[in-house]
Amino acid sequence: MRKLQVITLFPDMFTGVFGSSMMWKAQKDEIVELSTVDLRQFGIGSRRTVDDTPYGGGDGMLLKPEPLFAAVEAAKVNDPDAKVVLLTARGQRWKQATAQAHADSTDNYIFICGRYEGYDERITTLVDEQVSVGDYVLTGGELPAMTVIDSIVRLIPGVLGGESSAEIESFSDGETLEFPQYTRPEMFRDMKVPDVLLSGNHAEIAKWREQNSLKAE
Numbered sequence: 001m002r003k004l005q006v007i008t009l010f011p012d013m014f015t016g017v018f019g020s021s022m023m024w025k026a027q028k029d030e031i032v033e034l035s036t037v038d039l040r041q042f043g044i045g046s047r048r049t050v051d052d053t054p055y056g057g058g059d060g061m062l063l064k065p066e067p068l069f070a071a072v073e074a075a076k077v078n079d080p081d082a083k084v085v086l087l088t089a090r091g092q093r094w095k096q097a098t099a100q101a102h103a104d105s106t107d108n109y110i111f112i113c114g115r116y117e118g119y120d121e122r123i124t125t126l127v128d129e130q131v132s133v134g135d136y137v138l139t140g141g142e143l144p145a146m147t148v149i150d151s152i153v154r155l156i157p158g159v160l161g162g163e164s165s166a167e168i169e170s171f172s173d174g175e176t177l178e179f180p181q182y183t184r185p186e187m188f189r190d191m192k193v194p195d196v197l198l199s200g201n202h203a204e205i206a207k208w209r210e211q212n213s214l215k216a217e
Helices: 011-016 021-028 065-078 096-105 119-128 142-155 202-209
Strands: 004-008 032-038 083-094 109-114 129-132
Touching: 004 011, 004 065, 004 142, 011 021, 011 032, 011 142, 021 032, 021 142, 032 065, 032 142, 065 109, 065 119, 083 119, 083 142, 096 142, 109 142, 129 142
Parallel strands: 004 032, 004 109, 083 109, 083 129
Antiparallel strands: none
């Protein structure tokens, strides 16, 4: 069973995501174990401080090294060989091929969600991989972690059920987006399903789908 742990200041953010849809199914079927590690529990002093001002000046606060090191070490107790992944804007861009590679791997993962203006650079000595979900700024690493985990879990064999489901989706070939799809009714508010899809001619349907798949940028 694959194990994915998330180090975060806001573990409650993951409750709904981990308890719904394919994430819930993957855990129910004992294909994946998803859990969170509350970074605040490793904070310093009575106020459980996890951040401080940066040396050299500047706006904002940085996550301190002590709580992050302690949280990673605690997660490693549960899974000593797990790879540590840091969600950061300067990381490698996350793509479908990357998600597939992680799903195909036998590795377990510990995801670190950043917050505030960043983190003490020394935490990177514990990190095996740095990833980014795009060229934009978010409040923290929780949403990127959810995105990355979802993209991995759904590709693990047995989660989706129909193993070809993921193969025909957008970005799976690295070049095209998924073709348009339709379901019943055949006519809805004067909008009709394309005739070719009703023809039963699988060769023509395949040709239409290929022609109508948009090129990925």
